Amino acid sequence: METTTEKSALAGLRVLDLSRVLAGPWAGQLLADLGADVVKVERLGVGDDTRTWGPPWLQDDSGEPTDESAYYLSANRNKRSVTVDLGRPEGQHLVRQLASKADIVLENFKVGGLAQYGLDYASLKAANPHLIYCSITGFGQTGPYAPRAGYDFLIQGMGGLMSVTGRADGTEGEGPVKVGVALTDVMTGLYATVAVLAALAHRDRTGQGQHIDLALLDVQIATLANQAANYLVGGVVPQRMGNAHPNIVPYQDFPTADGHMIIAVGNDGQFANLCAVLGQVQWSTDLRFATNPQRVKHRDELIALIREMTVSRPTDEWVAVMEKAGVPCGPINRLDKVFADPHVDARGMRIEMPHPLAGKVPLVANPIRMSETPVQYRQSPPALGAHTDEVLDAWLGLSGDDVAMLHRQGIV
Template sequence: MAGALSHIRVLDLSRVLAGPWASQLLGDLGAEIIKIERPGSGDDTRAWGPPFLQDAEGQDTRDAAYFLCANRNKQSVTVDFTKPEGQALVRDLARQSDVVLENFKVGGLAQYGLDYESLAAINPRLIYCSITGFGQTGPYAERAGYDFLIQGMGGLMSITGRRDGEAGAGPQKVGVALTDVMTGLYASNAIMAALLHREKSGQGQYIDLALLDVQVASLANQTMNYLTTGRAPQRMGNAHPNIVPYQDFPTQDGAMILAVGNDSQFAKLAIVAGHPDWALMPEFATNRARVEHRAAFVEAFTAVSVTRTTKDWIAALEAAGVPCGPINTLAQVFADPQVQARDTRITLPHAAGVDVALVANPIRMSATPPEYRSAPPTLGQHTKAVLADTLGLDDAAIELLVAKGVV
């Protein structure tokens, strides 16, 4: 069956991660994605390597692994829209599109007549989503924003890292560009909501998404801990501010994670650990008490955790119904039988003559599951096809645009 969004065309002017992450999700759900890139260089992330995808001869291509993570199910069309002819091409594509997605600086596309007001005038049903670091309003609106910067400004790094006073303490960013990824997810949700609204109203609308807004919103319980008490949460390493035990513990041969979410699970943990009395002690019997006596419990359990191997602990705790697990490397992740059973790793044939390994979309739908139609494209791979099939240009017109450096 066709994907849930197979009737939708997205004109993607975005680059790097937040915008491409959103459009890849829409593409996985069936939408046609036309990715506009700069002639000669394309999306910045094509050069963000090594590592780079290798062709059939084992030579590096021009596409970094970074680019591959967010650009499947897309058609790459090169257009220089600093030139009038390029602007006309993008406007013609926007006229026939349902969604425009962009992440230029505030006002950056207005000089080319590619801003929301200009494109909505020729396509009132258009959904136009702008992603910026700080949004379209406010004193920081003109600033450029990158994920690392926003993780710092948005509070995430104030609660990530080892506790103050411990060796290696200090603010720490997350190991992936999480703010970009979250912004991409919010963007795709907003776009689909706007499309549903358009079905009722017939009208498009403008979406203003800011990385900083998303970062603050994504702090979840930590934000509410602060708003409720007026006390700023502190870095706690791998510990949880509201649950104990919910962290890593050393074992005889490494480490494991405990994620005890209620007092019943704690009672089972106490039995497996050989200390059923813990579940009866006033300072450990309830989660509230354990949070208040965190240091005492961590010390007590650590003395026990180091006496068994990680494998032994996990076998015993899983049998008792206590949530736990190892701390895997990526090699161990993709070797995990659960990950394999869920078909998390997929491959698609690439224009470089090789199959490229990718991570599957985690959405599982019974009627309209995600589709994997095409690998991330090479730069300009679909330029002539889109200009001919979508805009109806003949070979002579296309060759003239190529000769002028427009595409």
């Protein structure tokens, strides 16, 4: 039986997820959270690359490690796993059959990599003209870099993100730094989801499917946001500034008596409130600091003055008094503090789901809150091939004998 309910926003949609690692699976998980029936096709006996990307590993009831990595668990909730040998014609035929029953296909093979199996868009469209087919690659389907493999770290460098991330030249610890999560992959997964939903809206109006070409490099450049605009409009190449902001001051970390905190002043009124909290009301009328453009111009002077004040009290005290005064601020939390935060707890951002190997598995909740069609947590990230038999029955109507034959032949 299929694992969607009528209360889910995408109930009734079928997604064939041929992707692996993070960008494609992230999109697949989001669609699954929203109610689509997502079938993850994995290599027979091997599975998604991230299944081996550990430690840490999920532990069973006795505390022994299972073969499920935390990385894999982060991106594959609410899916069903089917294993197929794509190297054999029978396996290719089976996946083509599944694709003929799908609304959406997600894939992140190298450009042209699925054509040899008859699983490229042109081949599948012939049998399923309503199909929405989303290809995710490092560099896209066209252009001189199209044949190259693309990885998040590589793209963060090539796409400019690392050029604006890290300590400034001439300071301690200087140099480019990647973001601490595979952010380009995650953002590409989000763009893929948006594109798929837009294509579904188009199909609802016209009946037409389409091919979506998403490149990690394109996404990375697009999400440089104000930094890219700063360069295109101002003609000056942005530089690494540590935790400072190129367009807003003060908007960075500051030392306290027991660590560091973030002050994120977004307008002149908030700056006046900050000055009052620091006991330096005169700064808010000082011509060097009264407006944000002037504060940006005199950044070094102002930041030095604020730092002299913030070291006098511990972080928690500053946060309490600044919040009361309407100054955006906060601590720099480690993940243990994040998940212990009372607000994070109240928002339910940590969930647990039943798991066949471990009894239960802790996961991060989906942040989407919908009043009429809420996210549903139906199934933990699947064990390799756990749903092969039921999917072949539900999607293709294969009998138990037919599926048993495929197992004996080593096709599934």
